[in-house]
Amino acid sequence: MPHAPHTPPLPFSSLDEIADEVRRAGGRLSAPRRRVLEALFAADGPVSADELARGGPGDGALELSSVYRSLEHLEALGVVAHVHLGHGPGLYALTGAGAREHLVCERCDRVTSVDPSQLDPVRDVVRELFGHHARFSHFPLVGLCAACAAAERSDRGAERRS
Amino acid sequence: MPHAPHTPPLPFSSLDEIADEVRRAGGRLSAPRRRVLEALFAADGPVSADELARGGPGDGALELSSVYRSLEHLEALGVVAHVHLGHGPGLYALTGAGAREHLVCERCDRVTSVDPSQLDPVRDVVRELFGHHARFSHFPLVGLCAACAAAERSDRGAERRS
DNA sequence: CCACTACTGCAAGCGGGTTGCATCTGGCGG
DNA sequence: CCGCCAGATGCAACCCGCTTGCAGTAGTGG
Numbered sequence: 020m021p022h023a024p025h026t027p028p029l030p031f032s033s034l035d036e037i038a039d040e041v042r043r044a045g046g047r048l049s050a051p052r053r054r055v056l057e058a059l060f061a062a063d064g065p066v067s068a069d070e071l072a073r074g075g076p077g078d079g080a081l082e083l084s085s086v087y088r089s090l091e092h093l094e095a096l097g098v099v100a101h102v103h104l105g106h107g108p109g110l111y112a113l114t115g116a117g118a119r120e121h122l123v124c125e126r127c128d129r130v131t132s133v134d135p136s137q138l139d140p141v142r143d144v145v146r147e148l149f150g151h152h153a154r155f156s157h158f159p160l161v162g163l164c165a166a167c168a169a170a171e172r173s174d175r176g177a178e179r180r181s
Numbered sequence: 182m183p184h185a186p187h188t189p190p191l192p193f194s195s196l197d198e199i200a201d202e203v204r205r206a207g208g209r210l211s212a213p214r215r216r217v218l219e220a221l222f223a224a225d226g227p228v229s230a231d232e233l234a235r236g237g238p239g240d241g242a243l244e245l246s247s248v249y250r251s252l253e254h255l256e257a258l259g260v261v262a263h264v265h266l267g268h269g270p271g272l273y274a275l276t277g278a279g280a281r282e283h284l285v286c287e288r289c290d291r292v293t294s295v296d297p298s299q300l301d302p303v304r305d306v307v308r309e310l311f312g313h314h315a316r317f318s319h320f321p322l323v324g325l326c327a328a329c330a331a332a333e334r335s336d337r338g339a340e341r342r343s
Numbered sequence: 344c345c346a347c348t349a350c351t352g353c354a355a356g357c358g359g360g361t362t363g364c365a366t367c368t369g370g371c372g373g
Numbered sequence: 374c375c376g377c378c379a380g381a382t383g384c385a386a387c388c389c390g391c392t393t394g395c396a397g398t399a400g401t402g403g
Contacts, residue, residue, distance in 0.1 A: 042369095042370085045380080046381085047368080047369050047370070047379090047381065048369080048370095049368075049369070049381055049382070050368095050382090051381080051382070051383095067359095068359085068360085082382070082384075083359095083360085084361075084362080084382085085382055087359095087360065088361095088381075088382085107358095107359090108358080108359060108360085109360090122307075124313070125319060125320070131311065131313070133311075137310065138310075140306050140310060141303060141306050144302050145284075145303055145322065145324070148300075148303070149293065149295075149327075150326070150327030150330075151286070151293070151324050151325065152324045153322055153323070153324035154287070154325070155323075158287070158321075158323040159320075160307065160315055160322075161315070161317075161319060161320040162304075162313050162314045162316045163313065163314040163316070164312070165313065168312075168313075204400095204402095207349080208349070209348090209349055209350065209399085209400045210400080211349085211351075211399075212400095213352095229390095230391085231390085244351070244352050245390095246351085246354095246391085246392075246393085247352070249391065250392090269389095270391085271390085271391090344403100345402105345403090346401105346402100346403095347402095348399100348401100349398105349399090349400080350399080351398070352395105352396095352397085352398095353395095353396100354393100354394095355392105355393085356391105356392080356393075356394100357390105357391085358389105358390095358391090358392105359388105359390095360388085361386105361389100362386085362387075363384105363386085363387095364384095366381105366384105367381085367383095368378100368379105368381080369380085369381090370377105370378105372375105372376095372377090373374100373376090373377105
């Protein structure tokens, strides 16, 4: 059971660059692999394996298992990372340039993505208190967004979500 | 699709007290329900529905679906809450007295449970920066524990986990 | 003690993800 | 330019955690 990488996000910026990296590691840039990567480059935010499999409307769908195996491989290379926002499927994104960390509201499910540096003060406090090095890229910081926290305070006993 | 409660943890301390609460809400304290509660009282930490279903070695196993339905019901009453630590099954615990929040190491999977007040400084920073009210009871604070963070710094490129 | 209805047991189903295996193919060595 | 063969694919079956539909059972207020 292979697992995720904490490979430091070497910045990969082009498909070719990644292709080389894949081959350097003894892998091959097969058609599905390429299409997964293209879809990841095209996406503007983390996407599910399923969305990657469906791909562009032009071409036929990719086999889901291949997509997962590709993502696993790319993740081991440090090229891709996935995040678990709430209860849904895992979402995948390229690690290069604009890595993000996430805050999720567990009431309205809204996702706030921020630059990791913005969460450094939080990390500092956590490290000070527990020695723990917090990361909000793989699992987000969960709680109530400002709006929902306010709503919660007044409106005691309304609709709820897990 | 019913969902979890943020019902303020009214402190329930005995099975009888909970029994009354269940009935007050128009519910019944059926045998499986009682056994789930007994198991939760007996447990010293959050347990999976599956563990609750197996129950004590003496008695036959409970139906898993009933366990889930009981937990759902008790959760709606604010008597029980569940937490998602990593990728495994959800874990359930009584809400009374010793409510805890959790830090998980995503490398060694170690869980650190703390009194919610200990995380207030973290909550303060988060609220200040994002207006977000962080909660680490339903989803934990994820990152690297002190030991693994140190290991990560030296030992670059060892075994990894998701 | 009755009737009413919440709850149970069972079996099927679902979403997300993994695995085993026969087949195919990218791409290096020649 | 080609052949080889490990690495990758496609497909189907499977696993885990959890939910749902339904007919039958059993707490509980009256």
